[in-house]
Amino acid sequence: MKKIISQATIDRLPLYFRTLRLVEEESINIISSDELGRRLDITPEQIRKDLATFGQFGRKGIGYDVHELKEKIENILGLQNKWRLAIVGVGHLGGALANYVNFASLGFSVAALFDKNKKIVGSEVNNIKVNSIDDIKKIIAKKSVDIGVITVPADEAQNVADLLVAAGVKGIWNFAPTKLTVPPFIPLVNEDLSIGLSALSYHMSQE
Amino acid sequence: MKKIISQATIDRLPLYFRTLRLVEEESINIISSDELGRRLDITPEQIRKDLATFGQFGRKGIGYDVHELKEKIENILGLQNKWRLAIVGVGHLGGALANYVNFASLGFSVAALFDKNKKIVGSEVNNIKVNSIDDIKKIIAKKSVDIGVITVPADEAQNVADLLVAAGVKGIWNFAPTKLTVPPFIPLVNEDLSIGLSALSYHMSQE
DNA sequence: TAGATTGTTAATCGATTAACAATC
DNA sequence: TAGATTGTTAATCGATTAACAATC
Numbered sequence: 056m057k058k059i060i061s062q063a064t065i066d067r068l069p070l071y072f073r074t075l076r077l078v079e080e081e082s083i084n085i086i087s088s089d090e091l092g093r094r095l096d097i098t099p100e101q102i103r104k105d106l107a108t109f110g111q112f113g114r115k116g117i118g119y120d121v122h123e124l125k126e127k128i129e130n131i132l133g134l135q136n137k138w139r140l141a142i143v144g145v146g147h148l149g150g151a152l153a154n155y156v157n158f159a160s161l162g163f164s165v166a167a168l169f170d171k172n173k174k175i176v177g178s179e180v181n182n183i184k185v186n187s188i189d190d191i192k193k194i195i196a197k198k199s200v201d202i203g204v205i206t207v208p209a210d211e212a213q214n215v216a217d218l219l220v221a222a223g224v225k226g227i228w229n230f231a232p233t234k235l236t237v238p239p240f241i242p243l244v245n246e247d248l249s250i251g252l253s254a255l256s257y258h259m260s261q262e
Numbered sequence: 263m264k265k266i267i268s269q270a271t272i273d274r275l276p277l278y279f280r281t282l283r284l285v286e287e288e289s290i291n292i293i294s295s296d297e298l299g300r301r302l303d304i305t306p307e308q309i310r311k312d313l314a315t316f317g318q319f320g321r322k323g324i325g326y327d328v329h330e331l332k333e334k335i336e337n338i339l340g341l342q343n344k345w346r347l348a349i350v351g352v353g354h355l356g357g358a359l360a361n362y363v364n365f366a367s368l369g370f371s372v373a374a375l376f377d378k379n380k381k382i383v384g385s386e387v388n389n390i391k392v393n394s395i396d397d398i399k400k401i402i403a404k405k406s407v408d409i410g411v412i413t414v415p416a417d418e419a420q421n422v423a424d425l426l427v428a429a430g431v432k433g434i435w436n437f438a439p440t441k442l443t444v445p446p447f448i449p450l451v452n453e454d455l456s457i458g459l460s461a462l463s464y465h466m467s468q469e
Numbered sequence: 470t471a472g473a474t475t476g477t478t479a480a481t482c483g484a485t486t487a488a489c490a491a492t493c
Numbered sequence: 494t495a496g497a498t499t500g501t502t503a504a505t506c507g508a509t510t511a512a513c514a515a516t517c
Contacts, residue, residue, distance in 0.1 A: 087474065089474080099475095103475065111475080113474070114475075
């Protein structure tokens with residue numbers, strides 16, 4: 056199945072998914088694009104357009120089946136895969152991510168931690184042992200890691216990305232503020248916290 | 263000065279800024295849109311278009327003065343304001359942000375920490391005392407806090423946002439995975455980590 | 470039936486890319 | 494001068510919004 060879905064749509068699906076979960080907990084079985092849009096500050100037209108990309112889920116005159124739509128989005132996003140993460144760089148941010156509970160609720164789990172600092176190798180974070188970066192290839196294979204999370208300083212990030220790719224991860228989630236080069240078949244998502252903070256600064260400076 | 267600049271352009275400025283800093287450290291005085299684009303995987307046309315929004319900085323046939331352009335972007339983004347942050351919710355993520363060194367290099371500083379948990383109020387994180395959320399109004403005024411950072415669970419986030427606005431912050435940086443409602447004159451930036459991670463899952467599931 | 474709501478087509482809007490005159 | 498590179502206008506592309514027929 057090779058359908059082209061815009062990144063804008065893909066980025067809204069997790070919001071729909073999260074809201075549908077909450078709505079389901081409220082024992083609501085059917086929801087309209089209007090109500091979903093109201094909860095998310097997204098126009099109902101936008102929501103219908105996004106959902107129509109994947110087929111016809113709704114019932115005219117009625118709305119969408121909450122449970123069915125939730126499951127469908129979960130599958131579109133591939134969350135049923137229960138991806139396994141390895142975090143490289145167990146500093147403050149890496150450590151926080153190792154403890155981040157919201158991942159688990161999306162089906163992700165932290166399978167391994169790596170650091171190059173001999174002082175923390177062997178310690179545990181959230182009951183997960185910190186391994187030496189030297190053992191990355193062996194352990195990533197053994198632990199069936201799917202996603203490499205990069206939380207090292209910018210000047211070490213490309214090297215870590217290369218190690219992760221060589222070790223066979225299927226995707227990379229990068230928190231280092233630098234451009235990474237990876238093979239085209241490896242999905243890469245950058246989380247650059249300085250962009251959002253700088254944008255906030257910009258808007259606060261206007262007027 | 264009330265000029266409309268697209269969010270897409272605003273989000274690229276921090277990348278230009280960061281790269282210009284690195285280039286300046288390499289003692290390079292002049293850079294072309296071509297070279298800047300090469301370093302960031304952005305087309306030179308896009309860069310020239312973005313920069314032209316603010317005036318004419320470059321010299322035809324030559325390129326851009328690295329130092330001058332860097333300073334100009336710093337000012338456009340308002341980073342010279344040296345904004346002061348208050349982090350509300352000193353869990354793993356809040357604690358990591360309190361220690362995040364990359365903010366300091368952009369001129370931001372952490373002026374205060376807040377939590378509702380009596381057990382950690384009074385302790386210190388990165389040499390900054392954790393205050394009770396009950397004292398938020400008084401301390402935000404005293405410490406001249408500009409930006410409120412929300413790192414509490416989703417179901418407490420709106421309440422914290424309301425407290426921050428009432429306390430007089432000028433902007434909000436939200437890490438809680440939920441939609442917040444704030445007055446229109448308060449810039450709000452959401453950092454929703456589950457979006458990027460879900461998008462990664464989507465791309466890894468294709469083919 | 471009347472009212473509600475989807476799915477889809479058409480219109481609009483905005484951002485990116487291409488082209489090139491100006492000029493260092 | 495010839496080559497390089499900007500700034501800007503025009504063309505293209507893609508995403509959002511509007512409109513409405515279909516239908517529950």
